[in-house]
Amino acid sequence: MRAGRPTERLAGGPLNCAIANAVVHVHSHRLGRGPTRAQAFCHANLVVLLLEDSMTRGERSLSRIGADDTIVRLRRQMEHAVRDELVQAVEELTGRHVVGFLCDSLSDPDLTAELYVLDRPISGLRMEA
Numbered sequence: 001m002r003a004g005r006p007t008e009r010l011a012g013g014p015l016n017c018a019i020a021n022a023v024v025h026v027h028s029h030r031l032g033r034g035p036t037r038a039q040a041f042c043h044a045n046l047v048v049l050l051l052e053d054s055m056t057r058g059e060r061s062l063s064r065i066g067a068d069d070t071i072v073r074l075r076r077q078m079e080h081a082v083r084d085e086l087v088q089a090v091e092e093l094t095g096r097h098v099v100g101f102l103c104d105s106l107s108d109p110d111l112t113a114e115l116y117v118l119d120r121p122i123s124g125l126r127m128e129a
Contacts, residue, residue, distance in 0.1 A: 009095055011122070016040040022089035023049055023114065030082045032056060035112070047090055047116040055110045068107040075105040075112065090116045 010018050019040040028034030035054035040047060055063065059071050079086075087098045100117035 010093065015042060015093060015122075018093050019047060019090060020049065022093060023051070023086060026082055026085045026089060027051070027054060030085065031078050042094070042122055044121045045096070045118040047094065047118065049112075049114040049116075051112040051114070053110050054112060055107065059107070063107045071107045072105055076103070079103045079105075079112075079114075086114070087116070090118075094118060094122055096120060096122060 009015075017040070019042070020038040023040070024034040024038045033054065033056050035051035037052040039050045041049075055071070059074070062068075062071050083101060087101055091098055096118035098116050099119050100115075102115040102117075103112065105112040
Protein backbone atom coordinates (compact mmCIF):
# COMPACT_ATOMS: atom_id res chain seq x y z
CA MET A 1 0.00 0.00 0.00
CA ARG A 2 1.34 3.42 -0.91
CA ALA A 3 1.37 6.13 1.72
CA GLY A 4 -1.64 8.39 1.59
CA ARG A 5 -3.62 6.18 -0.83
CA PRO A 6 -6.34 3.87 0.35
CA THR A 7 -6.08 0.27 -0.81
CA GLU A 8 -8.52 -0.53 -3.58
CA ARG A 9 -10.26 -3.85 -2.96
CA LEU A 10 -10.90 -6.27 -5.75
CA ALA A 11 -14.44 -7.53 -6.27
CA GLY A 12 -16.30 -10.09 -8.39
CA GLY A 13 -14.32 -12.02 -10.98
CA PRO A 14 -10.99 -10.25 -10.33
CA LEU A 15 -11.23 -11.08 -6.61
CA ASN A 16 -12.13 -14.70 -7.34
CA CYS A 17 -9.17 -14.97 -9.72
CA ALA A 18 -6.76 -13.37 -7.24
CA ILE A 19 -7.87 -15.72 -4.44
CA ALA A 20 -7.53 -18.79 -6.68
CA ASN A 21 -4.05 -17.69 -7.79
CA ALA A 22 -2.94 -17.02 -4.21
CA VAL A 23 -4.13 -20.42 -3.00
CA VAL A 24 -2.45 -22.20 -5.94
CA HIS A 25 0.76 -20.32 -5.13
CA VAL A 26 0.70 -21.44 -1.48
CA HIS A 27 0.02 -25.04 -2.50
CA SER A 28 2.77 -25.15 -5.13
CA HIS A 29 5.32 -23.25 -3.03
CA ARG A 30 4.76 -25.15 0.22
CA LEU A 31 3.57 -28.58 -0.92
CA GLY A 32 5.69 -29.06 -4.05
CA ARG A 33 2.87 -29.08 -6.55
CA GLY A 34 -0.22 -26.98 -6.97
CA PRO A 35 -3.49 -27.82 -8.69
CA THR A 36 -3.70 -27.36 -12.45
CA ARG A 37 -7.17 -25.84 -12.13
CA ALA A 38 -8.59 -23.68 -9.35
CA GLN A 39 -11.87 -21.81 -9.06
CA ALA A 40 -12.88 -19.42 -6.29
CA PHE A 41 -16.37 -18.15 -5.56
CA CYS A 42 -17.31 -15.43 -3.07
CA HIS A 43 -20.79 -14.92 -1.71
CA ALA A 44 -21.81 -12.97 1.39
CA ASN A 45 -19.31 -14.08 4.07
CA LEU A 46 -18.14 -17.25 2.28
CA VAL A 47 -15.20 -17.98 0.02
CA VAL A 48 -15.25 -21.39 -1.66
CA LEU A 49 -12.41 -22.90 -3.67
CA LEU A 50 -12.44 -25.97 -5.87
CA LEU A 51 -8.97 -27.27 -6.67
CA GLU A 52 -8.47 -29.93 -9.34
CA ASP A 53 -5.55 -32.17 -10.33
CA SER A 54 -3.25 -31.48 -7.42
CA MET A 55 -1.99 -34.95 -6.47
CA THR A 56 1.75 -35.43 -6.34
CA ARG A 57 3.48 -38.37 -8.02
CA GLY A 58 3.66 -40.06 -4.64
CA GLU A 59 -0.08 -39.63 -4.06
CA ARG A 60 -0.81 -40.99 -7.54
CA SER A 61 1.28 -44.06 -6.72
CA LEU A 62 -0.68 -44.56 -3.52
CA SER A 63 -3.93 -44.18 -5.43
CA ARG A 64 -2.91 -46.91 -7.90
CA ILE A 65 -2.60 -49.40 -5.03
CA GLY A 66 -5.91 -48.37 -3.50
CA ALA A 67 -4.55 -46.34 -0.57
CA ASP A 68 -7.10 -43.55 -1.03
CA ASP A 69 -7.76 -43.24 2.72
CA THR A 70 -4.04 -42.66 3.26
CA ILE A 71 -4.05 -39.92 0.61
CA VAL A 72 -7.01 -38.14 2.20
CA ARG A 73 -5.38 -38.28 5.67
CA LEU A 74 -2.10 -37.02 4.22
CA ARG A 75 -3.83 -34.16 2.44
CA ARG A 76 -5.61 -33.11 5.64
CA GLN A 77 -2.25 -32.94 7.38
CA MET A 78 -0.74 -30.93 4.51
CA GLU A 79 -3.69 -28.49 4.53
CA HIS A 80 -3.24 -28.09 8.27
CA ALA A 81 0.47 -27.33 7.72
CA VAL A 82 -0.30 -24.47 5.29
CA ARG A 83 -3.54 -23.29 6.88
CA ASP A 84 -2.10 -20.06 8.27
CA GLU A 85 -0.69 -19.01 4.89
CA LEU A 86 -3.95 -19.82 3.09
CA VAL A 87 -5.99 -17.88 5.64
CA GLN A 88 -3.61 -14.91 5.48
CA ALA A 89 -3.91 -14.76 1.68
CA VAL A 90 -7.72 -14.78 1.82
CA GLU A 91 -7.77 -12.17 4.59
CA GLU A 92 -5.44 -9.83 2.69
CA LEU A 93 -7.45 -10.09 -0.52
CA THR A 94 -10.91 -9.79 1.05
CA GLY A 95 -10.12 -7.34 3.84
CA ARG A 96 -12.01 -9.64 6.21
CA HIS A 97 -11.00 -11.91 9.08
CA VAL A 98 -11.36 -15.66 8.48
CA VAL A 99 -13.25 -17.17 11.43
CA GLY A 100 -13.46 -20.69 10.01
CA PHE A 101 -11.56 -22.81 7.50
CA LEU A 102 -12.75 -26.20 6.31
CA CYS A 103 -11.10 -28.43 3.75
CA ASP A 104 -11.64 -31.90 2.34
CA SER A 105 -10.21 -33.92 -0.54
CA LEU A 106 -11.05 -36.78 -2.84
CA SER A 107 -8.47 -38.86 -4.66
CA ASP A 108 -10.78 -40.11 -7.43
CA PRO A 109 -11.58 -37.68 -8.88
CA ASP A 110 -8.62 -35.58 -7.76
CA LEU A 111 -10.54 -32.72 -6.07
CA THR A 112 -10.05 -30.54 -3.03
CA ALA A 113 -12.64 -28.12 -1.65
CA GLU A 114 -11.74 -25.29 0.71
CA LEU A 115 -14.31 -23.16 2.53
CA TYR A 116 -13.41 -19.93 4.29
CA VAL A 117 -15.99 -18.34 6.58
CA LEU A 118 -15.41 -14.62 6.99
CA ASP A 119 -16.33 -12.46 9.98
CA ARG A 120 -18.67 -10.37 7.84
CA PRO A 121 -19.93 -10.21 4.27
CA ILE A 122 -17.86 -8.78 1.47
CA SER A 123 -20.05 -5.88 0.38
CA GLY A 124 -20.76 -5.45 -3.30
CA LEU A 125 -19.83 -8.98 -4.29
CA ARG A 126 -21.99 -11.41 -6.13
CA MET A 127 -21.63 -15.10 -6.83
CA GLU A 128 -19.62 -15.54 -10.03
CA ALA A 129 -20.60 -18.36 -12.37
